[in-house]
Amino acid sequence: MKNPQERLENIKKLFDSSKIASIEDIMTVIDSSSRMTVYRLLSQLKYHTSYSHRGSFYTLRQIPVFDFYGLWSFNSVRFSQFGNLLDTAAILVQRSEDGFTASELECLLQVETQPALLKLLHRKKIYRAKLGGHFVYMVAEPGQCRRQELMRKECVSIREQVSGLETDLLPDELRAGIILFFSLLDEKQRRLYAGLEAAKLGHGGDRKIADLLGLDSHTVSKGRQALFGGSIDRSGVRNPGGGRKRVEKKILK
Helix, strand or coil, X not given: CCCHHHHHHHHHHHHHHHCCEEHHHHHHHHCCCCHHHHHHHHHHHCEEECCCHHHCEEEXXXXXXXXCCCEEEECXXXXXXXXXXXXXXXHHHHHCCCCECHHHHHHHHCCCCHHHHHHHHHCCCEEEEEECCEEEEEXXXXXXXXXXXXXXXXXXXXXXXXXXXXXXXXXXXXXXXXXXXXXXXXXXXXXXXXHHHHHHHCCCHHHHHHHHHCCCHHHHHHHHHHHHHCCCCCXXXXXXXXXXXXXXXXXXX
């Protein structure tokens, strides 16, 4: 049987090479079938548990580079510096300027959020109000909640003034312009553009944009997830200065 220090070194090597690991992966490298042994060793190394995949993946504290929202993902497994999904949802709602709808938070976290939000609501950790036709989750503290509510109403008002993207209200000219612009994009750009417009519409946006642009709703959803999940592959985009050199125009004397 390996001694504890050897096991710790093997776990470190596992995370150095794989970045994330399941409990079964760790059991294999320490040659043990005891979950308690795994957790005891992990606690000595300091670790994060994924908020996606039912918390079945782990990473060491020094590995993630968290983004502005305190989130990090690797191979579609998602982690938060705030802990599990419940704690992450509560803190993101608290830090938001105008609260979150379930679909907005779902777009950000890339996991289903409705059950977590309802659990927080039941525990009176957050507050919910219907604004702009959607349920918006805000902080429970009355003063901050009122500020978030006012900010949300202002955003809804601005969106109503400049939007025009509700597909059943689109003037023929605007509809034709959007479809024409869409036709000029390549496949990747079309998917991302469709995802962007769907996100603007909120709940049901994938279906509306799919119907407008003649796409499958799953394609729109994939574009939206790539756009807001930070998983866009830019390898096909030409670098500045790339391509054929400009030919100087000759001027006849």
